[in-house]
Amino acid sequence: MSQLTAKGLATKARIVAAAADLVFKQGVAGTSIEEVRKAAGVSGSQMTHYFEDKRALIRAVVTHQADTILAVHQELGKLDSFVALDAWANLNIQQQRLRQCEGGCLLGSVAAEVVECDAQARANAERGFERWEAVLRDGLTAMRERGDLRPEADPDQLALALLAAVQGGALLTQARRDAAPLEAALNVALAHVRSLAA
Amino acid sequence: MSQLTAKGLATKARIVAAAADLVFKQGVAGTSIEEVRKAAGVSGSQMTHYFEDKRALIRAVVTHQADTILAVHQELGKLDSFVALDAWANLNIQQQRLRQCEGGCLLGSVAAEVVECDAQARANAERGFERWEAVLRDGLTAMRERGDLRPEADPDQLALALLAAVQGGALLTQARRDAAPLEAALNVALAHVRSLAA
Numbered sequence: 001m002s003q004l005t006a007k008g009l010a011t012k013a014r015i016v017a018a019a020a021d022l023v024f025k026q027g028v029a030g031t032s033i034e035e036v037r038k039a040a041g042v043s044g045s046q047m048t049h050y051f052e053d054k055r056a057l058i059r060a061v062v063t064h065q066a067d068t069i070l071a072v073h074q075e076l077g078k079l080d081s082f083v084a085l086d087a088w089a090n091l092n093i094q095q096q097r098l099r100q101c102e103g104g105c106l107l108g109s110v111a112a113e114v115v116e117c118d119a120q121a122r123a124n125a126e127r128g129f130e131r132w133e134a135v136l137r138d139g140l141t142a143m144r145e146r147g148d149l150r151p152e153a154d155p156d157q158l159a160l161a162l163l164a165a166v167q168g169g170a171l172l173t174q175a176r177r178d179a180a181p182l183e184a185a186l187n188v189a190l191a192h193v194r195s196l197a198a
Numbered sequence: 199m200s201q202l203t204a205k206g207l208a209t210k211a212r213i214v215a216a217a218a219d220l221v222f223k224q225g226v227a228g229t230s231i232e233e234v235r236k237a238a239g240v241s242g243s244q245m246t247h248y249f250e251d252k253r254a255l256i257r258a259v260v261t262h263q264a265d266t267i268l269a270v271h272q273e274l275g276k277l278d279s280f281v282a283l284d285a286w287a288n289l290n291i292q293q294q295r296l297r298q299c300e301g302g303c304l305l306g307s308v309a310a311e312v313v314e315c316d317a318q319a320r321a322n323a324e325r326g327f328e329r330w331e332a333v334l335r336d337g338l339t340a341m342r343e344r345g346d347l348r349p350e351a352d353p354d355q356l357a358l359a360l361l362a363a364v365q366g367g368a369l370l371t372q373a374r375r376d377a378a379p380l381e382a383a384l385n386v387a388l389a390h391v392r393s394l395a396a
Contacts, residue, residue, distance in 0.1 A: 029227035030315050103314060108369060112310030115372050116301060117228050126373045157382040160370065164383035165359070168366025171306060172358065174313050175324045184355040185362035192390045 012050045015040045020061045020068075020110075024103050028058055028113045058114055059121045065106040066128025070135070079139030081148065082194060085162075089186040092166055096179045104174035107132070108167045133159045140193070153196040158189075165189040210248045213238040218259045218266075218308075222301050226256055226311045256312055257319045263304040264326025268333070277337030279346065280392060283360075287384040290364055294377045302372035305330070306365045331357045338391070351394040356387075363387040 004012065018040035022031045033054050037047045051057040072091075073079075079088050103109060111125035136159035143149045169182030202210065216238035220229045231252050235245045249255040270289075271277075277286050301307060309323035334357035341347045367380030 025314065027311065027315050029311070104310065108366075109310060109314075111373055112302065112307060112369055113225065113227070115369075116223065116307075117225050122373060126375075129370055129373055157385065160379045160382035161363070161386035164363055164366030164370055164379055166366065167369050168306075168362030168364065168383070171310055171313075171365050171369070172327055172362055175309055175320060175327055177324075181358045181362055184358035185366070187355065188359035188390045189386055192386045192393070195390070195393055 008050075011040075011042060011046060015042060015047065015050055015057070016060045016064045019057050020064045020106075023058070023061055023110055024065075024106060028110060033057070055118055055121070058110070059118065059124055062107070062110055062114065062121050062124040062128060065110055066124075066131060069107055069128075070131055073132070073135045078142065079136055080142035080146075081139075082197070084139065085190060085193065089190055092170075092186065093179050093183055096170065096173050096182055101173050101177045101179055105167055105170040108170055109174070112171075129163065133163050136162050147198050149193075149196050150198050153193075158193055158196075161192070162186075162189050206248075209238075209240060209244060213240060213245065213248055213255070214258045214262045217255050218262045218304075221256070221259050221308055222263075222304060226308065231255070253316055253319070256308070257316065257322055260305070260308055260312065260319050260322040260326060263308055264322075264329060267305055267326075268329055271330070271333045276340065277334055278340035278344075279337075280395070282337065283388060283391065287388055290368075290384065291377050291381055294368065294371050294380055299371045299375045299377055303365055303368040306368055307372070310369075327361065331361050334360050345396050347391075347394050348396050351391075356391055356394075359390070360384075360387050 015036065019031070019036045022035055022039060033047060036057065037044060040047075051060065076088060076091065077084065079085055107125065107128050111122075111128070114121040115125055116122075137155045140149065140153070140155035140158050144151065144153050144155060165185035165188070166182070169185035172181030172185075173179050213234065217229070217234045220233055220237060231245060234255065235242060238245075249258065274286060274289065275282065277283055305323065305326050309320075309326070312319040313323055314320075335353045338347065338351070338353035338356050342349065342351050342353060363383035363386070364380070367383035370379030370383075371377050
């Protein structure tokens, strides 16, 4: 498996994307390998070639969802101003509304399902959250260095709190089918960041 | 089932408590009806008598976890002062530390696993979160009425943000096996509440 051809890599990526889509809609427990195989349009032997079992596939899904979120953040650009942070919060809220508040966070929902079942999947989720947090922390650090935020602003704490607001807000939004919890969580976390403006 | 004897109610409660315990440690997908039956010390026919299938049992687990959290809040007393809110936050953080940051939130972790699989379980989770939110909202409303919080403080928004901080903080804490995310999330949400002091 260490020497996948370009075609092999594409097939593997197609399987992971199909699995991520199904898991987001139906959960890990509600998604079978057979459904993923059909959705990806591959044979049983191809499935087994790329992923020895469901556990291996789900681990890849966790990392895939983190990659998807990071790609969106890449497009969004640096989160190093109050305007950029507001746009980021609005994007998170808009995404939930577009999905009728179903599914929760791409990464958080699958993470919650696997974190106590599989140590490697937990480690992948931790790594995904860390990468996301780093985007927020880098932006906040730049704001402090530029003097937009006062020196006592703690980018580590603020980044964690913003990410937790997204995660908790998304779960409550998912349970309630209403974006109000995510809006409230982000409003409050961002109000605190703004209170640290220089 | 509408006319359970006291003994029947006790047996049913024992099954739900055993299921809640196993689901918290292993997740819904990782817990079988047979494991629950053994842990509760009941027969197969008793299991089927009280819960026709796993789905029915998990719905009861969701409500049981909400009841457990509400009972703790009952003991804690009203959350209608800054001192009480700080004690509440510290209790949440302490609970995670005592559990080595495993398992996440009693209600949030099971809610995340079932919300897209079963509409009734989702409704039970929503109701559980609402009851929890109401405890926070009632305390914040009392603080505003007493004049501890300024009139522009919005108890609905603040209660949602505090609950989201617990949920998101607990998930990140669970993924990282470290209480720092929960601490950061609660510190930031409470700092905002404090900024609204009269």
